[in-house]
Amino acid sequence: MTKFWKKLANVVFSQRTTIILLLLAQVLFLLFTFFQLSEHSSAIYYTFTVLGLALAVYILNKPQNPAYKLAWIIPLLAIPVFATIAYFILTNQYSTRRVRNAHIKKCASTKPYLRQDQDVLTELDIEDKNVYRLARYVDKYGGYPIYKNTTVEYFRVGEEKFAAMVRELKKAEHFIFLEYFIIDQGEMWDEIHQILVEKAKQGVEVRLLYDGMGSQHLLPFRYDKKLEAEGIRCHVFNPFRPMLSSIQNNRDHRKICVIDGHTAFNGGVNLADEYINRKERFGHWKDTAVMIKGDGVWNFTMMFLQMWEIVDGEGLASDYDQFLPENTDEMPKSAPGYVLPYGDSPLDTENVGELVYLDIINNARDYIYITTPYLIPDNEIVTALGYAAKSGVDVRLITPGIPDKWYVRSIAKSYYKELIALGVKIYEYNGFIHAKNFVSDDKTAVVGTINLDYRSLYLHFECATYMYKVPAVMEVKADFLNILEKNCVEITVHDCAERSLWSRMVSAVLRIFSPLL
Structure with missing residues (x-):
């Protein structure tokens, strides 16, 4: 019993618990402000509603990824007071x-x-x-x-x-x-x-x-x-x-x-x-x-x-x-x-990591093999992969069969049916695959840190190694084909159809906010 109380005390007074409580206090303060303004001051509430609409228009016209815009616009229209305050706090700071x-x-x-x-x-x-x-x-x-x-x-x-x-x-x-x-x-x-x-x-x-x-x-x-x-x-x-x-x-x-x-x-x-x-x-x-x-x-x-x-x-x-x-x-x-070797920064206007990937996809003639632990592609990636597959390029993706984050896998599954319908072949590894590899046409490959999700493509500092006509390119390809044969299961349209209604609903909601997760 003493061990239990000691372990509980370590959890309660840990740095992690302190951080969680402080963050929770800030979120609760925002929610309290939202409800107070909503219930007791209609004038202020309507002012924030107008401000939320103005912000939505402003965001809509910003040179940002459309999905990222949508993830902000929906809350600004649905809960204008809370979302407006949150937006100003999160996007107008000296430290950034x-x-x-x-x-x-x-x-x-x-x-x-x-x-x-x-x-x-x-x-x-x-x-x-x-x-x-x-x-x-x-x-x-x-x-x-x-x-x-x-x-x-x-x-x-x-x-x-x-x-x-x-x-x-x-x-x-x-x-x-x-x-x-x-x-x-x-x-x-x-x-x-x-x-x-x-x-x-x-x-x-x-x-x-x-x-x-x-x-x-x-x-x-x-x-x-x-x-x-x-x-x-x-x-x-x-x-x-x-x-x-x-x-x-x-x-x-x-x-x-x-x-x-x-x-x-x-x-x-x-x-x-x-x-x-x-x-x-x-x-x-x-x-x-x-x-x-x-x-x-x-x-x-x-x-x-x-x-x-x-x-x-x-x-x-x-x-x-x-x-x-x-x-x-x-x-x-x-x-x-x-x-x-190249890097990508979230603090400039260049999406170098994504554009390198798009370049490989758009210039492929025979095949593109991709491994990624997080499959949350934006519209540009989906369109490029779909066009490549439709034009006869062999496009294959390997994702984890055992995820490290349930919600990321839930969002990824929402893309499976769409990508398969476009001609992309999707496989799940019988474990957790954390590799971020692209290889194409026996001459081009990338190995690095860049996932196919919004965080890697837009929010994180990342880096990778691009190779052209380097012997290691064929090693990347051989490794992909080896695990594909021995350690992967192909996902079919039937697999997608077997998902429960609840699972699909959760994926649909999470997908809307995926750029902010």
Whole structure:
């Protein structure tokens, strides 16, 4: 009985409970204000109704995704007082403007260090004009050039990435940069943490950046201070605070590891035991990653430094040249194909992550194979996938059979029937698939952190590795076909029809508000 009360006390007085209660108090205050105004002041209520209508018109004319607009317009028309107050609180805040301005300035000031090699672009123009146009777009509007002389090693599961990462970290001589959405104590992080501490003692510069919400309830309070005391420079991106704020929506969902400027890791694998199947949460956890070596690593080096300096807030720029690779033995002298590591920010007007995906879909001729844990596509993605399938392209999607979030799966299922009717084939993995992969026509692939949902495409900081005519492209394809044959079940129109009325109703309602979830 004593254990029960002790456990209950730990829950009641925990940081998580405090945050939930404070957020709940703010929501209740908004609801109380709504009902008070509705019941006791018709003049104010009608004023807010008019204001809500005006806001709905304003949002309708904003250059935003239509589904995101709809998710706000419906509450503004249905409950104008509550929705109007919530909209002003969530969209007009100094913290959001400050981070946005800092991000714009940092990207502008670092642009000279991310110059596109025009010879590489000229070669690409001759080889494939479609890829040339994409590379030119990402360079000009995303800020990241495309490279040759870069090798890519593909990892089919998190365990493979972990083994390679440990091996490469142990070889570090100058610096280690880590940027992750989730860090959780366990076998994976404990081993990496030990290596980082040892490297810091050897004089290697170690920097760690982790997201304030992704790791909120997984790490001890003020864990960053503990790491600092161990010689690891550490920042928490956008620490989660119990305040209703739009900036809390913008999370750092990236997974980046850079070692000495010559080696980088990217993909869906966070630093927690479920990603390497040392802990089972939703059946077998299928994830993927890549290790790149060579010139293309520089994009990830600069991507990390940009974010680090924004979070650091000191306004100081690094001597970026000091992070160029010194050990040329680790740099390939030549390598087939082209590699484009790129990032995407929610604080600008460019949806780089989505446009890269759309480019692959629109230029596919034979097939497009996609894996994603969260299937909540917007109208542009659905239209592109449907047109590709109707035109004869083999379009296949793999999603989780065991979801980590019930409501996300419920929304995803609302798209199944629509996509199948368009000719898209959908399969469910007999576990949880967290990989975010695109592969098309034996020549193009993307492995990264970008899901097919609104959060990844519009609200999160993301990153990925685009490959063209790199040998690893065929490994991505082979991996897809292997799990398709051995670990997946195809979803049919009959399966969709068997869903209960209640299940379909829940999906329909959740789908309306999916851009805000």
